[in-house]
Structure formats: C-alpha cells, structure tokens
Amino acid sequence: MIPVRSNIRDIARVSCMTTVLLTTLALTTATGSAVQSPTPGGPSAPVDTAPADRINIDSLAVSVYPSPGTLTGVSVHFDRASRTETGQKPAAANQFVFLFDRSIRPNPHRFPSCSRAVLATNGVAACPAGSKVGTGVADFYPEGRVQVVVFNTVHPSGESGVLITIPATGAILENTFEPVADAYRGEYGWGSDELLPSPLPPDQRGATVRFQVSFGATYTDEHGTHSYLESFALPGQQLRFGLWSRFVTGQTILPTATAPRPLPVL
Template structure:
C-alpha cells in the first residue's frame, strides 16, 4: 500500500519567506542543535526560497514493521532566479520510527571518496534517489549506512556522478519537535571555496531511506496501519533563511 502526503510550508516559514530579514517573525528553531556544528559563515544577500514537497511511505520486504520513507523536495523562487544554496537540512521522522543501524553493514566516507560506491560492503546501501540541478542536469543518489567520529551513527547521502558526499548524523530532536518526532537525520553541507551566492543548488531532490538485510529492515515504524505518521524537513540557507515543511500520512 502506498500513501502520500503533501508537505506544506508552516506559517512561520511562509512568513519568513515572504517578509524582509528584519521582520520579527520567529524562524523555526533547529531540531537537532547539539550534534555536529557547521563552521560559521556570514549570511549573504539572495532570494527567498520557496520549499515544497511530498513524502511517501511504503512497506518494505522485511518484517511487519519495516517501511521505506521517501522525501521528494523542491525549491524555487517567486522570480524564477536561482534559489539560495543550502547550509543544513534535518529530515524529521515520526516518533514511531526507529533505525536499525547496528543490523546493517557500514561504508566509510573515505572508502566512498577514494574508491566509489562499488567498494562499499553488500548490505550497506540503505536508500536511493535522484537530484535535479537548477539550470539543467540530473544524477542518481545513493544512501549508505555509516559511522562517524565519537560513536555517532547515521548515513552518507552521495551523488556519485559529482563526487558529492553529505554526512547525515542520526540525532534525537529537541524542544517543540519532540511532540511529533524522535529522530532527525541532520545533514550539513560544508562550506567550500566557492562564494555562497555562487554555489550550485538542486531544484529537486528525492531521497529514500529504507532497505532490508538478512530479513531485517533498516527503517521501522511501530505505529498501527492506518494511523498518521508525522514527517518533515527543516532547511537553513546561505541567506540565513530558515524553512520548515511538515505533513502527515497514514501508516501503510
């Protein structure tokens, strides 16, 4: 059974996107502020991004709790100009969702960077997707279970065609987010030598989390079938803009 929801901008994000940076409207707080930190980088001038998307939940081939969750996100501007580049994203998962990171092999960042996906152990791939770039072009996305320094767990979201590898640490959410979520995958896009306003950006990014290995599911939901699941994506851009998209869909 396939269920789908439309993720819509929350009132706070709509207000932030539609009003000047000097407005007093509070931006949605960071869902996972106590994990790895992105190096400081001053904000730059740029357009207000508009975010929208869909989330899809399907049952996988593992146990009765196994699911695959897909985020299909899109960003654009009212004027049609290039959207501002991202700094961070946090994928937010319903409080019924858990990740069996210890039951799956892992692939290290160095292995991916030096040898490519073919060198990753069988069973370490735990997701897939597709990126479409502003201005044209597209590439496949792959997701690998991994470990980080200090014992943190999470995934690497990769675009092999471009050599992009994005750390996503699995972190408990904080504050008001705990009402609907327990875990977030916190993705940091590290600054590089390219000026923030000139960095490339995706206009569409589809990524799924879910796989099976020896009968185990990487993602599980212990909610009953037909009950609503909360899903969302928090975003932070080089202009300082913060957005939050959230929605609900029925557990298949």
C-alpha cells in the first residue's frame, strides 16, 4: 500500500523548503552577500573605503519595446529603485553593470558616436545627429529629479560603449560593452559596465532612490535602418535582465527582471 498522506506531507515539506530557499536566494541577490562581477574583463572599479553601516535594498523592473522599422530591433528600459531598511540615504554606487539577455546584442558600430571631450566641452547639442541612443530620469535622495541622456561612443581605448550624461549636473558616466563571464552566460550575453568615480568622500556622494534609463534607437543610412539593440529571441519569449551593483560600502547585489520579447513593428 502506498503511503499517500505521508508522500503528500513530504512533498509539501520539500515544496515549502524550496520556496524558502528561493526566497532567501532572491533576497540575498537583492540586498546582501557578495555577488561575483559579471564583467571582470572591464575597467577597474574605484576603490572606496566607506563603513558598512547600511544595506541597500534594490529592485529592478525592465520593459522591452520594438524598434520601429526593424525585424529584430528592440529598446530596453531599466527601472531601478533603491532604499534602506532604516530609511536613511542609500549608499552611493561606484559601479553598475546593466545585463542584457543572451539573445540581445548591441550594434554601436552602426551608429554615429559622440566623444567625451565633445560632450564635456560643448554639451549634448554638439553631439552628432544619430548618436543619441537613450534617455532616462534620476531621482536623488532626499529629493531632486534630473534628466538623463545616453550617447553612443568609442572610448580612447577603442572599446565601444555609451556615455550616460546628466546635463543638469555635468556628470558623464562612461560605459563599455563587455561580454559577460562564464558563470553568467546561461542567461546574459553582454553587459554595459559603468564606473562612477568621484573626488568626494564616499559618505558625501549623492545617491539615487530611483534611476530609469533606456538603451535603444534606430538609425537609417544607405544600407537601411539599424537598431542599436537587436534580439534574436522569438516574440513572446521571456528575456532576462539584471543590474549588478557595487556600492562604496563594499556591498554587491544583483536584482533581476524578465520581460517578453515584443512583436516587431515594421
């Protein structure tokens, strides 16, 4: 005779343990323990020594939109929120890595580029037409909202990437496109590796409670219309994204999100 009740009880116990384990892993990823860098081949991050007197709790939402006029083109919108359990200012970040689903690849070589020197000297209006590849909004603690603009660039090293700039403050954040480490390749293909160096002491740096940024644009030349990002996933397939973050306290976290691949708009 099969002990049905016992089996059901055991299954329920295993299911409960699995749920607790997955919840614990999700919370650890979003709030706590060290998470290996997904782009170890990228630029070296700043070294900061701030006291670990707070823990950031981050969440991530991502939306994916079709790039009009292209079969494979997409635009990706990241929406990060950050807080602490105590309500105090979140620790400032010194590195972000925006992680893209393994079906997505960037096409920076198809777009005009804007250099950091041009942007810093003459502002966003001086960047070439077609080099703007994204926008966003940053909300600071305890208050203050500023607009964000993203430009395609080629760094002096020859690496491709973007410049995420905040015109209101003059901040220019350099990003390089890096292939992810082996441990991440099951879900992601590329990361946009962003460093946030600052001359200010760690505890005096500004921190965002919400940061929204989009990567995506189209550009038409004699060869046709190109999308800054392409996804080779089927429409409706769930795409995976992440935002690996390192803070001045030494905390590293990786909140993640999924979003469906949209139908193309031709």
